[in-house]
Amino acid sequence: MKVLITGGAGFLGRRLAAKLLERGTLKGTDNKDARIDEIVLVDIVQGAPFADKRVRIIVGDIGDPDFLKGTIDANTDSIFHLAAIVSGQAEADFDLGMRINIDASRHLLEICRSLGHRPKVVFASSVAVYGGDLPAVVLDTTTITPQSSYGTQKAVVEHFVNDYTRKGFIDGRVLRLPTISVRPGRPNAAASSFASSIIREPLNGEMAICPVSADTRLWLLSPQTVIESLIFGHDIEAEAFGRNRNVNLPGLSLTIHEMVSALERVAGPRIVERIHWESDPRIERLVLTWPGQLDTAKAHALGFPRDENFELVIRQHVRDELGGRRDFV
Amino acid sequence: MKVLITGGAGFLGRRLAAKLLERGTLKGTDNKDARIDEIVLVDIVQGAPFADKRVRIIVGDIGDPDFLKGTIDANTDSIFHLAAIVSGQAEADFDLGMRINIDASRHLLEICRSLGHRPKVVFASSVAVYGGDLPAVVLDTTTITPQSSYGTQKAVVEHFVNDYTRKGFIDGRVLRLPTISVRPGRPNAAASSFASSIIREPLNGEMAICPVSADTRLWLLSPQTVIESLIFGHDIEAEAFGRNRNVNLPGLSLTIHEMVSALERVAGPRIVERIHWESDPRIERLVLTWPGQLDTAKAHALGFPRDENFELVIRQHVRDELGGRRDFV
Numbered sequence: 001m002k003v004l005i006t007g008g009a010g011f012l013g014r015r016l017a018a019k020l021l022e023r024g025t026l027k028g029t030d031n032k033d034a035r036i037d038e039i040v041l042v043d044i045v046q047g048a049p050f051a052d053k054r055v056r057i058i059v060g061d062i063g064d065p066d067f068l069k070g071t072i073d074a075n076t077d078s079i080f081h082l083a084a085i086v087s088g089q090a091e092a093d094f095d096l097g098m099r100i101n102i103d104a105s106r107h108l109l110e111i112c113r114s115l116g117h118r119p120k121v122v123f124a125s126s127v128a129v130y131g132g133d134l135p136a137v138v139l140d141t142t143t144i145t146p147q148s149s150y151g152t153q154k155a156v157v158e159h160f161v162n163d164y165t166r167k168g169f170i171d172g173r174v175l176r177l178p179t180i181s182v183r184p185g186r187p188n189a190a191a192s193s194f195a196s197s198i199i200r201e202p203l204n205g206e207m208a209i210c211p212v213s214a215d216t217r218l219w220l221l222s223p224q225t226v227i228e229s230l231i232f233g234h235d236i237e238a239e240a241f242g243r244n245r246n247v248n249l250p251g252l253s254l255t256i257h258e259m260v261s262a263l264e265r266v267a268g269p270r271i272v273e274r275i276h277w278e279s280d281p282r283i284e285r286l287v288l289t290w291p292g293q294l295d296t297a298k299a300h301a302l303g304f305p306r307d308e309n310f311e312l313v314i315r316q317h318v319r320d321e322l323g324g325r326r327d328f329v
Numbered sequence: 330m331k332v333l334i335t336g337g338a339g340f341l342g343r344r345l346a347a348k349l350l351e352r353g354t355l356k357g358t359d360n361k362d363a364r365i366d367e368i369v370l371v372d373i374v375q376g377a378p379f380a381d382k383r384v385r386i387i388v389g390d391i392g393d394p395d396f397l398k399g400t401i402d403a404n405t406d407s408i409f410h411l412a413a414i415v416s417g418q419a420e421a422d423f424d425l426g427m428r429i430n431i432d433a434s435r436h437l438l439e440i441c442r443s444l445g446h447r448p449k450v451v452f453a454s455s456v457a458v459y460g461g462d463l464p465a466v467v468l469d470t471t472t473i474t475p476q477s478s479y480g481t482q483k484a485v486v487e488h489f490v491n492d493y494t495r496k497g498f499i500d501g502r503v504l505r506l507p508t509i510s511v512r513p514g515r516p517n518a519a520a521s522s523f524a525s526s527i528i529r530e531p532l533n534g535e536m537a538i539c540p541v542s543a544d545t546r547l548w549l550l551s552p553q554t555v556i557e558s559l560i561f562g563h564d565i566e567a568e569a570f571g572r573n574r575n576v577n578l579p580g581l582s583l584t585i586h587e588m589v590s591a592l593e594r595v596a597g598p599r600i601v602e603r604i605h606w607e608s609d610p611r612i613e614r615l616v617l618t619w620p621g622q623l624d625t626a627k628a629h630a631l632g633f634p635r636d637e638n639f640e641l642v643i644r645q646h647v648r649d650e651l652g653g654r655r656d657f658v
Contacts, residue, residue: 094496132572135470141462143472145491145573152492156485162474163481167423243461244474
């Protein structure tokens with residue numbers, strides 16, 4: 001089978017590809033294990049090469065339907081659609097967000113439809129579809145009234161994925177991702193970028209700015225578990241989803257204060273002094289509309305993986321990204 | 330002020346125009362009464378002419394962005410966007426539904442954005458945005474997981490209207506319409522068309538087919554009250570809507586059996602013998618996914634009008650459409 005990953009040069013795309021290469025199989029459209037023959041990584045930027053012949057990297061703009069068409073063929077059985085204009089950027093550049101987050105996604109679904117063999121499409125959505133007057137704990141049945149263009153655009157594509165699935169054009173799966181922490185690398189234009197920076201930078205001996213108050217509650221998921229979730233969501237039998245293909249992924253509900261306390265327990269009190277508190281209304285306006293706690297009953301019933309606690313998530317980051325070094329204090 | 334009505338040759342569009350002509354004013358963007366100087370009725374079909382100089386009828390395809398652009402100008406202050414490919418047709422012709430229900434709506438919003446003066450846009454959505462595993466009584470906070478392409482397309486445009494409003498491009502208002510009954514005229518391609526036929530045709534001495542079972546519960550609104558609601562929704566102060574612009578309109582919750590009983594009370598027992606019961610899976614599949622009862626708390630708080638009971642709705646139909654004649658038995 002052939003697997004396509006959009007946003008394939010990104011942090012999640014590369015991790016997912018590495019994990020798929022390691023596994024070597026995914027459940028095919030017949031629910032049986034199928035050997036992965038090729039993984040196509042599509043992105044607007046050139047990622048580092050993979051030392052594996054099964055990987056093909058294609059650089060281009062998925063907003064261009066002709067380009068996108070060239071990355072998908074009759075052998076493309078599974079697509080992980082991760083590419084997106086992130087929250088901060090989609091808010092700053094409305095048209096770009098619409099072009100990539102909506103139009104490119106719709107082109108992707110149309111191309112899949114034209115294949116005729118009902119490929120699996122795993123769509124990375126976000127808890128940013130929620131917003132407005134939310135209950136303290138968001139349920140699977142809570143309505144989505146996003147308060148950002150990013151959340152709006154994700155919500156719209158969720159609807160498309162569900163209807164294309166219902167019509168039999170694709171076999172879609174919508175995973176609403178929590179805020180990922182601890183993301184490796186550098187800060188990006190996501191409004192939630194700080195949720196990784198405040199852990200990652202201090203561990204690297206750098207200063208980090210926290211733009212929201214310490215009592216802000218976030219819904220968090222580790223990089224390791226989100227990759228497992230994407231694969232799990234791909235492999236689940238279609239029927240298990242019920243009347244819609246949306247799943248709120250399990251997360252950890254922590255205030256920033258609790259995140260920082262966990263960092264202190266892992267790395268000591270001196271580390272957390274590297275966090276500077278500097279309110280940023282532009283970031284707050286987006287982040288404060290997202291839910292900080294969800295009851296993810298559907299995901300639990302389906303058996304999605306979950307993180308145990310945030311301290312372990314930080315230790316995982318230290319192990320995977322810092323080579324386990326413990327000289328940060 | 331200049332008012333645009335899409336779907337202006339349709340039953341709702343014409344009634345709305347007539348009502349607006351009679352009123353002569355609408356609340357402008359400054360919340361003050363403004364005189365209606367022109368009402369532009371746009372539709373794909375040529376409607377009967379209006380004997381009023383304020384009305385301009387333009388025939389064309391709103392799916393064509395250039396045509397649509399020609400119907401809107403710097404003086405267009407208010408738009409009632411009623412045009413749609415109805416449920417049954419959108420299900421049968423997926424691409425046509427996407428083209429008109431989504432693409433044309435998005436072009437409309439983009440044209441409004443380009444005007445720069447933040448026109449009011451009243452969008453006629455539908456309870457068809459609900460579907461799937463619904464509670465017995467749908468709340469304003471119940472999530473939308475539509476089970477039809479029509480409902481999906483309405484849901485998507487709701488998201489656009491909300492985000493364009495949040496961004497300050499338009500002043501949008503989303504009214505989720507119940508099934509309208511009793512619609513005058515002939516049956517159309519809406520899956521809910523029978524909800525009017527089973528009342529209207531027997532009163533006209535004709536046979537009607539009811540394609541769903543007698544215990545099917547519908548959420549109903551009269552033509553008169555839906556027109557009042559559209560105007561009320563237009564005139565409400567923007568701030569009153571809160572964090573989203575969606576409103577589930579108040580309706581009457583009746584089973585088909587209760588509808589038929591009301592008809593019998595108005596017109597006698599012989600009349601209801603003109604209803605034939607003939608299950609149609611294509612219709613049932615759509616209609617049974619729609620909610621039959623809603624708790625429309627937000628609409629009540631905002632003061633939206635409501636129907637008293639269905640018997641009065643039928644009497645209203647007899648008065649308005651049948652000239653009050655009572656020789657139907």
